[in-house]
Amino acid sequence: MQLDRRTFxxxxxxxxxxxxxxxxxxxxxxxxxxxxxxxxxxxxxxTDLTLTAPEIAENGNTVPIEVSAPGATAIMVLxxxxxxxxxxxxxxxxxxxxxxxxxxxxxxxTQDVVAxxxxxxxxxxxxxxxxxxxxxxxxx
Amino acid sequence: xxxxRDFLQTAMxxxxxxxxxxxxxxGRLAAQQRITQDDLLGVSPFGNVTLIHLTDLHAQLKPVFFxxxxxxxxxxxxxxxxxxxxxxxxxxxYGIADGSADHYALTYDDFSALAGTYGRxxxxxxxxxxxNAIRADNPEALFLDGGDTWHGSxxxxxxxxxxxxxAMALLKPDAMTFHWEFTLGSxxxxxxxxxxxxxxxxxxxxxxxxxxxxxxxxxxxxxERGGTKIAVIGQAFPYLPIANPNWMFPELSFGIREERMQExxxxxxxxxxxxxxxxxxxxxxxxxxxxxxxxxxxxxxxGHTHDALPxxxxxxxxxxxxxxxxGKFVSRVxxxxxxxxxxxxxxxxxxxxxxxxxxDPAVTAAIDASRAPFLDELTRVVGRTEVPLxxxxxxxxxxxxxxxxxxxxxxxxxxxxxxxxxxxxxxxxGQEITVEDIHGVTSMSYPEAYRTEMTGEFLHTVLEDVxxxxxxxxxxxxxxxxxxxxxxxxxRIDVTKPQGSRISEMTLSRTGEAIDPARSYQVAGWASVxxxxxxxxxxxxxxxxxxxxxTVTDVPNASExxxxxxx
Numbered sequence: 274m275q276l277d278r279r280t281f282x283x284x285x286x287x288x289x290x291x292x293x294x295x296x297x298x299x300x301x302x303x304x305x306x307x308x309x310x311x312x313x314x315x316x317x318x319x320t321d322l323t324l325t326a327p328e329i330a331e332n333g334n335t336v337p338i339e340v341s342a343p344g345a346t347a348i349m350v351l352x353x354x355x356x357x358x359x360x361x362x363x364x365x366x367x368x369x370x371x372x373x374x375x376x377x378x379x380x381x382x383t384q385d386v387v388a389x390x391x392x393x394x395x396x397x398x399x400x401x402x403x404x405x406x407x408x409x410x411x412x413x
Numbered sequence: 414x415x416x417x418r419d420f421l422q423t424a425m426x427x428x429x430x431x432x433x434x435x436x437x438x439x440g441r442l443a444a445q446q447r448i449t450q451d452d453l454l455g456v457s458p459f460g461n462v463t464l465i466h467l468t469d470l471h472a473q474l475k476p477v478f479f480x481x482x483x484x485x486x487x488x489x490x491x492x493x494x495x496x497x498x499x500x501x502x503x504x505x506x507y508g509i510a511d512g513s514a515d516h517y518a519l520t521y522d523d524f525s526a527l528a529g530t531y532g533r534x535x536x537x538x539x540x541x542x543x544x545n546a547i548r549a550d551n552p553e554a555l556f557l558d559g560g561d562t563w564h565g566s567x568x569x570x571x572x573x574x575x576x577x578x579x580a581m582a583l584l585k586p587d588a589m590t591f592h593w594e595f596t597l598g599s600x601x602x603x604x605x606x607x608x609x610x611x612x613x614x615x616x617x618x619x620x621x622x623x624x625x626x627x628x629x630x631x632x633x634x635x636x637e638r639g640g641t642k643i644a645v646i647g648q649a650f651p652y653l654p655i656a657n658p659n660w661m662f663p664e665l666s667f668g669i670r671e672e673r674m675q676e677x678x679x680x681x682x683x684x685x686x687x688x689x690x691x692x693x694x695x696x697x698x699x700x701x702x703x704x705x706x707x708x709x710x711x712x713x714x715x716g717h718t719h720d721a722l723p724x725x726x727x728x729x730x731x732x733x734x735x736x737x738x739x740g741k742f743v744s745r746v747x748x749x750x751x752x753x754x755x756x757x758x759x760x761x762x763x764x765x766x767x768x769x770x771x772x773d774p775a776v777t778a779a780i781d782a783s784r785a786p787f788l789d790e791l792t793r794v795v796g797r798t799e800v801p802l803x804x805x806x807x808x809x810x811x812x813x814x815x816x817x818x819x820x821x822x823x824x825x826x827x828x829x830x831x832x833x834x835x836x837x838x839x840x841x842x843g844q845e846i847t848v849e850d851i852h853g854v855t856s857m858s859y860p861e862a863y864r865t866e867m868t869g870e871f872l873h874t875v876l877e878d879v880x881x882x883x884x885x886x887x888x889x890x891x892x893x894x895x896x897x898x899x900x901x902x903x904x905r906i907d908v909t910k911p912q913g914s915r916i917s918e919m920t921l922s923r924t925g926e927a928i929d930p931a932r933s934y935q936v937a938g939w940a941s942v943x944x945x946x947x948x949x950x951x952x953x954x955x956x957x958x959x960x961x962x963x964t965v966t967d968v969p970n971a972s973e974x975x976x977x978x979x980x
Contacts, residue, residue, distance in 0.1 A: 327668045328889045331654040337624045337666075375624070383912075405890055407655060408878050 303353045303387065310349045310362070310389055311397050319400035322348070322390040326402045330380060333406035339375040342390035342398070348374065353401070354384025382406050448514060450770050454546040459759045460749035461639035462688060463551040465544055468559025468716030469738035469836070471593075472569035472577050473853070474780045476533035476767035477838035479739045480803040480810075481721070483521045486908055486980040489886030491698050496720035496735060507723050518741065518764040519721055525801045525841045531766060535740025537577075538772035538780060539765050541584050543743045545773065551747075553638040555587045557645060559716030559736070560694045563605065564593035565836050567852035568787050573601050576783035578608060583776050588612045588634055592650035592657075592694045592717060596858045599662035603629050614647020614692060616677045621654075621666040632677045641688055641750045644681035646710075648674065648693040650717055652892045656882075658859050660944040669699065669889055671706055678709040687753045690714065696893035697735050704728035711755045712746060718893050719805065719835045723762050732758055739838060741765060791849040796959040798846055799966045803839035804854060807883065808975045809898045812837060812854050814968040816951070817900025819958030824864045824948075826937035827921065828872070829900030833879065834940075835893075846959055851952050855939075860950040862939045870930035873916060876904060881912035896975075902928070903974030910979070922974050 307316065322342040330336045340348045340363065350360040363374040378386070387401040487497025498506055500522050509515040517527035518534065547554050562581065563574030574597050588611055594602050606613040606629060616632035619625060626632060633646040651669045653662065674691075681689055691710050693700050696717040704713055705728045712725075713733045721737030736744040742762050749757035784791060804810040809817070813831050820829035837854030840846065867875070875897065882892040896906075905918040919928035928934075939951040959965065 323672075325672055328887075329652060329655055329668075329892075331621075331659065331666055331668070403890075405881075405885075407882065408875065 299354055299358060303351055303358050306349070306351055306359055307389060307399075310347075310391070314395075314397055316389060316397040316399045319388075319390070319398040321345070321392065322388060322398045322400050324386065324388040324400045324402050326386050326404050328403075329405045329407055333380045333382070335377045336380050336404060337375065337377050338386060339373070340388045340390075341371075341373040342392070343372055344393050345372040345390040346393055347391045348372070349389045350378070351387040351389075352378055352380055352384060353387050355379075355381050360386075380404055380406050448766065448769050450542075453763055453766065453770060454543060456550065456745070456747070456759075456761065458550070459747040460757060462641050462643060462748040462750050463547060463554035463639075464690060464712065464714065464744075464746040464748070465547050465554055465556040466559060466714040466734060466736045466744040466746065467540060467544075467556070467740070468694075468714070468736050469561040469719055470537070470558075470577070470740050471561055471565030471738065471836040472563065472574075472856075473535055473565060473739045473838060474537045474568075474577065474580055474783075476536035476539065477739055477853070478528050478533055478841055479535070479741055480524045480801065480805060480839040481519060481521050482806040484806045484808055484977070484980070486807050486884070486977070487698070488884045488908055489888075491701070491888070495722055495726060496697055496718070509723075514764065514766065515723070518766075519723065521806075524803070524839070528841045532768040534767055535765050536767045536772060537580050537584070537740060538774075538776040539767050539770040540740055540743055541773035541776040542770050543763055543765060544584050547745055551639075555636060555638060555643070555645070556584060557690070557692045557714055558586045558589035559692055559714055560589060560591045560649065561593045561716065561738075561836070562589065563597060565853065565856055567791060567849055567856060568784055570852070570856045570858065571787060572783065573597055574605055576780070578605055579783060580776055580779045582609070583773075583779055586611050587636065588614050588645050588647065588692060590614050590647035590649050590692050590694050590716075591618075592653065593857075595653055595662045595665070596657050597661075598858070599665060602662070606630075612645075612647075614645065615649040615667075616646055616673055617651060617667050617670045618649050619666040619668070619670075621664055624666065627665060633681055635681070635684065635686060639750070642685050643688045643690060643750075644684070644686035645690045645692055646674070646677050646681065648691060648695055650694040650696075650893070651699070656892050656894065656942075658942040658944065661858065669695070669703070671703065671889075674703065674707050675709075678707060682709055688712075688748060688750045688755055693717075696888075696891065697733070698888035698891060699893070700733050701726060701728055702888045704731035704733055712748070712758070714744070714746075721762060725758070725760050732760070734760060736762065738836065791847065793848045794845045795848060795851065795956050796846045796962060797964045798840050798844055799842050799964060800968060801839060801841055802846075802965070802968075804837045805835055807833075807895045808977065811968045812839075813898035814900065815959070815965060816854070816955055817898060818968065819955045820862060820937040820939070821900050823954045823958050824862060824937035826864060826901070826935045827923070828867075828902045828934050828936045830875070830936060830938035831898040831900070832940040833883070833895035833897050835895060846965070848952075848956065851955050851959070855950075855952045855955060857940060859941065859946065860939060860952060861941065861946045861948040862937060862951045862954045863941055863946050863948045864935065864937045866933040867936045868931060868933050869919065869928040872902070872928065872934065872936070873919060873930065876906075876916045876919075877912055880906060880908070880915045884908040884915065885912070899974070905976040905978070908977065908979040918976070
């Protein structure tokens with residue numbers, strides 16, 4: 274597994290702004306990132322790609338997520354509602370024992386976390402999970 | 414007559430037979446006023462495995478009045494589905510006669526009058542008698558505690574849960590899971606878990622730093638009973654760090670963790686479990702969803718949302734059982750497990766009528782011993798009520814209104830906020846209000862009654878946020894409490910709208926003027942999850958207020974200030 278650590282840190286921390294982008298602007302940035310990753314190829318619904326994330330974040334500043342896609346060569350993760358949606362891209366070389374990564378990301382508010390995997394045959398798969406960021410308080 | 418009210422399912426080899434149910438009635442017995450302990454407990458033999466489920470006791474060791482909800486709205490696919498029906502609709506659904514004992518136990522209307530007829534419910538000494546009777550039938554019965562056990566009373570708070578642990582030890586539980594227990598602080602929970610001598614379960618109790626299972630809480634445990642290998646998996650309340658103060662258990666993470674649940678079920682099955690039981694504090698709708706998502710769960714013993722249902726709800730091959738709260742009910746589940754799988758289930762929701770079921774003397778003695786040092790304080794009379802005081806329901810109950818009034822007057826605020834918890838026993842007209850009663854609806858380890866300024870915009874955000882925790886159409890995004898209670902603040906809510914557009918027409922009740930998003934308001938509240946919150950304990954605020962009022966004759970009904978649509 275090759276985690277592009279520098280990219281991850283830069284993009285992950287850049288997401289620290291307290292404001293969510295307007296949906297349109299955020300969507301454009303997500304589309305742009307997806308297009309750059311896939312080169313415009315078709316993206317199918319995930320069959321071999323899983324994204325594990327909490328339904329409600331316990332702490333929006335550090336949300337544990339996991340991506341796994343047996344047979345993938347790369348998995349890109351986006352936080353679709355962050356001012357900068359890019360989280361990072363995990364690249365897996367031919368000797369990688371598994372195509373799995375876990376990390377923590379910062380979410381500016383309730384939003385979709387998106388993962389896109391590039392499979393060994395060059396095809397792409399996509400999955401997203403909504404993660405809610407709440408102020409909490411009154412459960413009983 | 415007993416067999417008529419048993420929920421009996423046999424020949425479950427074919428899925429087509431799933432869902433057949435029969436629920437007999439107490440009506441006839443009740444009309445004749447001759448319910449006996451044998452009526453409540455006697456059953457004919459069935460199957461080879463027996464489960465006993467008690468959940469959400471909230472430290473109510475003595476019998477209580479507890480009024481079930483009048484408003485319990487289901488959203489999305491759960492709209493109009495059990496447990497989201499109340500009153501007459503609930504009785505119709507289960508064939509419960511008006512005025513019957515089941516009417517009193519399971520629905521809200523005519524509560525005060527029926528309370529006079531049927532008396533208090535629960536009491537851990539009565540629960541002990543039920544458990545012992547079932548064990549007399551089947552000595553290998555498993556007694557499973559669904560959590561919210563070590564919380565909810567003055568004595569429990571002062572002894573840090575020790576009173577409940579000591580009394581419960583006499584009932585010899587076989588396993589438990591958790592929620593409010595963690596508001597004792599995780600060090601104290603680990604200390605008590607070391608004392609109890611039976612498994613403390615939570616497949617979703619994780620170390621927050623490493624995101625790995627915490628070693629003090631096993632995901633599941635296995636039993637050999639009735640020649641059957643049984644796996645009991647625990648699931649703690651998923652949203653503890655959000656709904657309760659995370660700083661009291663900073664090293665822990667929870668969450669629904671559906672994938673993890675599937676792994677644990679698969680591991681238990683691979684280890685030879687013929688029956689897999691989930692002892693859950695997810696809340697009913699979450700359990701229902703999980704039953705449809707996770708393969709291999711036979712029975713979910715559901716806690717947290719305090720629902721009491723006379724029959725299991727079946728999702729696929731999974732039976733979800735809701736056993737109420739506050740010691741009002743014990744569920745008995747008899748299972749026929751043969752050839753490596755469940756072949757039949759019989760369920761019985763046993764109402765614990767405290768005047769009918771004899772207390773177990775040893776348990777009574779233990780409870781009284783733990784109460785003795787506090788007895789003068791517990792029994793001190795603060796006031797009296799001429800109206801029923803209750804909380805349970807999606808919006809303000811009369812207890813909430815009284816607490817909000819106390820906050821408004823004692824803390825000199827324009828608006829009061831009170832948490833939408835589902836615990837807290839009821840009082841009926843004519844009762845004295847004691848210190849114990851006040852603590853019963855306020856007891857917690859973060860009781861500070863704060864006073865602060867909030868802008869109208871922030872108040873709107875708070876109401877929207879809490880509303881989405883209850884009315885999000887996806888159960889996995891629900892936290893299982895009720896709407897934050899407001900005093901001095903009226904609003905309209907459309908539960909069918911998305912977050913951000915449910916709440917409208919916020920007004921100051923006193924003047925009728927619209928809440929100004931930009932203006933700051935003096936707000937008093939309690940149960941803040943933030944560390945360092947300052948203020949007197951809420952029970953002192955409420956006591957001071959009731960002492961001034963003397964007799965509660967009319968609670969200005971804040972719930973009339975909430976206009977609900979979409980329910």
